[in-house]
Amino acid sequence: MAMAALKREGKRFAPLIAPNRINTLRSSLAPSEEQAPFGLRTISTQVVRNRMKSVKSIQKITKAMKMVAASKLRAIQVKAENSRGLWQPFTALLGDTPSVDVKKNVIVTISSDKGLCGGINSTSVKTSKAMHKLNSGPDKENKYVVLGEKAKVQLIRDSRKDIEISITELQKYPLNYTQVSVLADDVLKNVEFDALRIVFNKFHSVVSFMPTIATVLSPEMVEREAEAGGMLGNLDSYEIEGGETKSEILQNLGEFQFSCVMFNAVLENACSEQGARMSAMDSSSRNAGEMLDRLTLSYNRTRQASITTELIEIISGASALTG
Amino acid sequence: MFRHLTTRILSRPTTVTAARARPFSTDVAAAPAADEAFAEAWKKVIPNIDPPKTPLHFMTPRPSTPSSIPTKLTVNFVLPYASELSAKEVDMVIIPATTGQMGVLPGHVATIAELKPGVMSVHEGNDVTKYFVSSGFAFIHANSYADVIAVEAVPIDQIDPSQVQKGLADFTQKLSSASTDLEKAEAQIGVDVHSALNSALTG
Numbered sequence: 001m002a003m004a005a006l007k008r009e010g011k012r013f014a015p016l017i018a019p020n021r022i023n024t025l026r027s028s029l030a031p032s033e034e035q036a037p038f039g040l041r042t043i044s045t046q047v048v049r050n051r052m053k054s055v056k057s058i059q060k061i062t063k064a065m066k067m068v069a070a071s072k073l074r075a076i077q078v079k080a081e082n083s084r085g086l087w088q089p090f091t092a093l094l095g096d097t098p099s100v101d102v103k104k105n106v107i108v109t110i111s112s113d114k115g116l117c118g119g120i121n122s123t124s125v126k127t128s129k130a131m132h133k134l135n136s137g138p139d140k141e142n143k144y145v146v147l148g149e150k151a152k153v154q155l156i157r158d159s160r161k162d163i164e165i166s167i168t169e170l171q172k173y174p175l176n177y178t179q180v181s182v183l184a185d186d187v188l189k190n191v192e193f194d195a196l197r198i199v200f201n202k203f204h205s206v207v208s209f210m211p212t213i214a215t216v217l218s219p220e221m222v223e224r225e226a227e228a229g230g231m232l233g234n235l236d237s238y239e240i241e242g243g244e245t246k247s248e249i250l251q252n253l254g255e256f257q258f259s260c261v262m263f264n265a266v267l268e269n270a271c272s273e274q275g276a277r278m279s280a281m282d283s284s285s286r287n288a289g290e291m292l293d294r295l296t297l298s299y300n301r302t303r304q305a306s307i308t309t310e311l312i313e314i315i316s317g318a319s320a321l322t323g
Numbered sequence: 324m325f326r327h328l329t330t331r332i333l334s335r336p337t338t339v340t341a342a343r344a345r346p347f348s349t350d351v352a353a354a355p356a357a358d359e360a361f362a363e364a365w366k367k368v369i370p371n372i373d374p375p376k377t378p379l380h381f382m383t384p385r386p387s388t389p390s391s392i393p394t395k396l397t398v399n400f401v402l403p404y405a406s407e408l409s410a411k412e413v414d415m416v417i418i419p420a421t422t423g424q425m426g427v428l429p430g431h432v433a434t435i436a437e438l439k440p441g442v443m444s445v446h447e448g449n450d451v452t453k454y455f456v457s458s459g460f461a462f463i464h465a466n467s468y469a470d471v472i473a474v475e476a477v478p479i480d481q482i483d484p485s486q487v488q489k490g491l492a493d494f495t496q497k498l499s500s501a502s503t504d505l506e507k508a509e510a511q512i513g514v515d516v517h518s519a520l521n522s523a524l525t526g
Binding site: 007079082083084085086087088089090091092093095096097098099126127130133134176180199202211212213214234237238239240241242249253256260261262317319 | 353358360361364365368369372375376377378379380381382385399401402403404405406409420421425432433434435437439459460462464465468470472474508
């Protein structure tokens with residue numbers, strides 16, 4: 001036990017062991033006191049030492065979280081990039097009309113369930129609220145469909161009555177198209193909309209995520225915009241194959257478009273989440289490292305000061321005895 | 324001395340952005356003027372936040388309709404988990420529309436077609452690649468671009484005939500014993516898909 005106590009004190013007092021052997025037992029019972037001649041006052045480095053231990057373990061944890069996020073990102077990035085071709089045909093056909101003027105807007109906000117991923121969830125919520133404000137008017141109504149725990153928590157604070165559906169635990173199982181199409185079906189059945197606006201973070205690179213809004217119009221709106229001209233103006237020039245009426249095909253098309261765009265959006269958001277978590281954990285480990293450096297310096301200084309104090313006391317005591 | 328520094332700092336960003344036109348991602352950044360109305364409206368109401376991007380930003384714009392019929396058809400065949408064919412130039416595609424097999428050649432009239440389970444074949448010179456698609460949509464644009472979006476597609480040679488027969492038998496039996504409308508609809512879909520698979524393998 002004496003050896004353990006010595007190790008704990010950092011092997012500093014090796015030259016002083018001989019006179020101190022009697023007191024090592026006592027000091028091991030009172031761990032807050034330094035190993036020193038009995039009756040001496042010492043400065044405690046225990047507080048700093050505890051702090052250093054906890055900061056070191058936090059650094060290890062954040063490093064591990066970064067590795068985990070990096071490996072998850074690798075896996076899901078492949079899927080997201082493969083799904084990027086999915087929404088492009090719809091935009092090529094129906095164009096992109098984010099500034100369309102509709103009465104019933106439904107804002108689908110996609111966010112993560114877990115935290116510690118930087119600012120992407122706040123960005124999505126800010127963009128959704130801004131969209132709400134942009135589309136507010138006398139007879140216009142805006143509703144939210146929330147995917148993910150983090151956005152739900154933030155939106156429920158001031159827009160509780162506007163949230164129609166909230167879905168959590170999306171990533172419990174690996175994301176696939178079937179799951180997202182069931183979700184899309186749910187939304188389409190239960191929510192009335194003229195335009196659906198999907199707010200998500202598009203994964204641009206590991207350090208850059210762009211908030212994006214994808215717009216899906218209901219079949220009636222598509223017809224209205226086609227008649228009005230503009231981007232959908234040449235929709236009438238397309239012949240419709242199959243089905244009895246044009247509106248039936250447009251309805252199927254709208255539903256399919258929504259599920260495809262949702263699938264891509266959910267994958268991109270998941271990628272952004274992992275990327276943001278990687279950079280958040282990386283900066284956290286770096287901060288912990290810096291903190292550890294500062295604490296080590298302060299620890300060494302305290303330790304050296306206490307050694308110096310003890311030496312002074314011993315020497316002055318010895319010189320008082322001799323001369 | 325400080326004026327030199329500031330001029331150098333000010334001139335640096337422009338050269339850096341020009342060189343950084345294609346950053347780390349695999350996306351192509353094209354920003355057409357189409358949704359400027361949105362950006363304008365946004366800036367008026369919410370001046371603090373940058374307007375978010377929209378899908379048009381991330382898409383390369385399609386070429387406009389040429390005056391003469393092009394020789395090749397450009398096909399994009401996409402699935403949720405992969406892009407099977409992207410901007411591939413072919414001679415002809417035959418797609419299984421709900422009204423029957425439809426052949427698409429360059430210069431085909433612009434069409435939106437809903438697809439039923441069936442065989443899609445891509446003809447390029449003398450090679451023909453056949454896929455069994457589950458269902459989806461096909462858009463044929465006036466500029467000889469064809470977009471086929473399917474939920475699931477497999478090349479024909481990867482289908483197991485014995486499984487198809489077994490599936491067909493299962494679903495026919497389910498259809499006859501179905502009680503609710505939902506069960507009937509599900510069993511009917513199963514029968515349709517499996518009989519299409521069957522005819523794809525044989526025909």
